[in-house]
Amino acid sequence: MNTPITAVLDGGELKEQLDRLAAQAGLHQWDLGASCSTDTSVQVDRGEPKQMKGAERRAVTVRVWNDQGLVGITSTSDLSEAGLARALEGAKEASSFGNPDEVPAFSPLAKAPLQPLEQPLKESCSILDLLARLKEAERDLLASHPAITTVPYNGLAQRSSERLYINSDGALRHQQLSTASLYLYARAEETGRKPRSSGAVRLAYGLEDLDVHGCVEEAAQRTISHLDYAPIATGRYTCVFSPEAFLDLIGAFSSLFNARAVLDGVSLSQKDSLGKPLAVPFLSITDNALHPGNIGSPLFDGEGTPTAPLRLIEGGVLRHFLHSEATARAFGVLPTGHAGMGAKVSVSPDWFEIGPTPGVTAGEEGLDRFAPMGRRAGMGDLVVIDSLSALHAGVKASQGAFSLPFDGWLIRDGQAISVEAATVAGDIRTVLTSLIGFEGPSKVTPSGLCPWVWVEGLTITGDG
């Protein structure tokens, strides 16, 4: 049986409650971010249900300005009147430790019109329906190759969720979403050889829209492609990043574009870096939450500012930083829709579009990692970096350095051999100025849009 989507959060009622409770607490300025969600998910193991989960979650964060104009917050999952009153009291107490050197204010865009976006609300299916579909996907994946014996990490999930932003100045934002996700991570093993694994993921607005077949095929193809493996010799290589891998790398160094990190002195960029070259002239990077490929795009950020495309690098030159209200004020610009909510407001990217700068020759033309003699005669071996791991540990964002394990292939004369275990290391500033060019059309992934990216001279460490 399908369950229709109905709204749970009532912005008008919450506003009325907060106005009353804030007045009782002697608070005149406040804002509130709330969310609620209903999730169901299943995992399977060789045709049997492994775990079935359901969750009803509610959360609210209230932020208040005290008599001295200082800001404090408190978060809670208790949306009852008593819970909200306690949260206001907690926020008031915290506000006595607000930072007088940097006081957030309401976003000047908190009441600006939102961009219309096609985000269909899909009904939820029963958990037994989820289970049946995942069992079938697992069965198809196991049947795709005799070496694939298990799918140890898998999950099919659906969520209906709501976000709300209101403030004492009358701003009211509300967004309702339904999403579904599938991940399949298979393990393959051949006698006498090490196990190999890889996977795929798909997102959609509803279960019916999920590309289950594509996910199974991609997980199978990726896993099988690593069966024939060999160690790689340590050295410097020309590397070809998959769209997913390059997006992960850029995401890990997004402090380059983050005004909060710039002001805190932990970014490689500085206030005067805007307008200066950061990359090869044919690279452009835009943050665009509203791209249709971004399933579940947020329409507004934690401060109620509408999300919108923002050109970060254009023609290799750093053009804009991501901003909250407070950082935008410090830079003398408008907020960009990338804020969280807090006493000290965090700033983060949404969804990257990476590719060639329009009108500029996009580096070397006709790159093809599988060309029999490489992209040009005598070029030597290529390393294809399919996916990066352990970004939280191997990236020193404030230093620009990275050393990351990866799954990928060594390509010699057009033939691919999976790399057994290796890391790729370098400096992000060098990477951005060592791009050779792009290969193929851009691909939509959960974290952005990007083509294959060729980079010269990265250090690979292996056991060969």
Added chain:
Amino acid sequence: MEFQDPAWRGLLEPLLAAGRAAGADLVEVFLERSDHLGALAEQDVITNVSPSFGMGAGVRVFSGRHDGFVSTNDLSSAGLMAALDQALAMLGLLRNPRSPDGFEGLPPLKDYALAKASWLGGSPSLPEVASRLLEGTAALARHGSHLQSRRGSYARDWQDVLVCASDGTFARDIRLHQSLGLNVLAADGDHRASVGRRYGTQGRPEDLRDWDPDASAQDLCSSAATMLYANYVEAGQYPVVLANRFGGVIFHEACGHLLETTQVERGTTPFADCIGDPIAHEAVTAIDEGLSEGSFGSLSMDDEGMEPQRTVLIEQGILRRFLSDRAGEMRTSHPRTGSGRRQSYSFAAASRMRNTYIAPGPHTPEDLIASVDRGLYCKAMGGGSVGPTGQFNFAVEEAYLIEQGQLTRPVKGATLIGEAKEVLPRISMCANDLELAAGFCGSVSGSIFVTVGQPHIRVDAITVGGR
């Protein structure tokens, strides 16, 4: 309503009976109230204070080898019953009030929280926290040079839990975890070094008051000064000496996770059929326990209401035990070890580590370094991860070359890469200086408090990623 209130019994017993009457083999309810305080000091200002509080319940139903789990913020009788209905439906079961339930009621509450009622009130107030953090960042300024950023962070997590199950489990506990972190970013021209340390304890409300900011700042600033001008390490295979305390993170990630029954269930551990077999060098004995007083991973009871044990995982190289929870025991037959843990009510418990360490050996740390002709000394480890096929990688935050048995130049950018099955037999020497360090572990049942530890150990060969 406080969890010691007898009214909870009246609310929970009908729930357990209803689940049993519907045909469930076992019904478990985990209730939680939480209170968190986070604070951040940057340079000489408190820049963020983030309190939060909450409550919720996780209802889990077992039938045969399967289970369904539902979490909710609604702790009313109707809310809990709705969660039970949803969990039952996952297993194709329906409530039937006329069926016999075979449930004999809950026994008297085993209340581990009685002696802990004053913990939350006894922990530092917000003004005290702010003051201590600013002492920390001021100490960093005194002891460091070229510091572009100085940060001190504090987190206090208080949790009150009540666990009941239709097998007669009925227990309550209070947990109090406090952690303190110091971080610096040193910069001089193109040279940059970021270094951090974390300290954490469980069940010691006074802990922050006893902290010595000068000693911590000196240690951190000395590392930052050393690493600021260090060159990148040359990639290759080296013998490695890993320092004690947080060096144990490699054993935790690369081996400990493979000894959890969740991995046996998934078929992702190479050690599934190795009980009684040698899997490590005979110099290695490894233990996981929840008993060390004040340690981050210690518990009075696990999140399934069972008292923790001292579990010898590996004894002189021989695999002895797996860490098991309720579901793990049911599905793999490895007996429970008091290791069922979860981040909060919104996760089902799973077999997880507590305080995990390699036991001390007969050598001194100096013996280990003197035994290496050319290798790497890893003094401070960063984070890392282990992949689904057992491959691990760890960033080294502070490292030195060992040349002819002596520590020489500092080097940066090192990553240790390997596979548990291959590396365990290469841990050939353990020193006599076991120490533990607090950490967080993220896995199937969320992020939990753990302790890692080891004495100095020598690994005969490991791949070091570098430039």
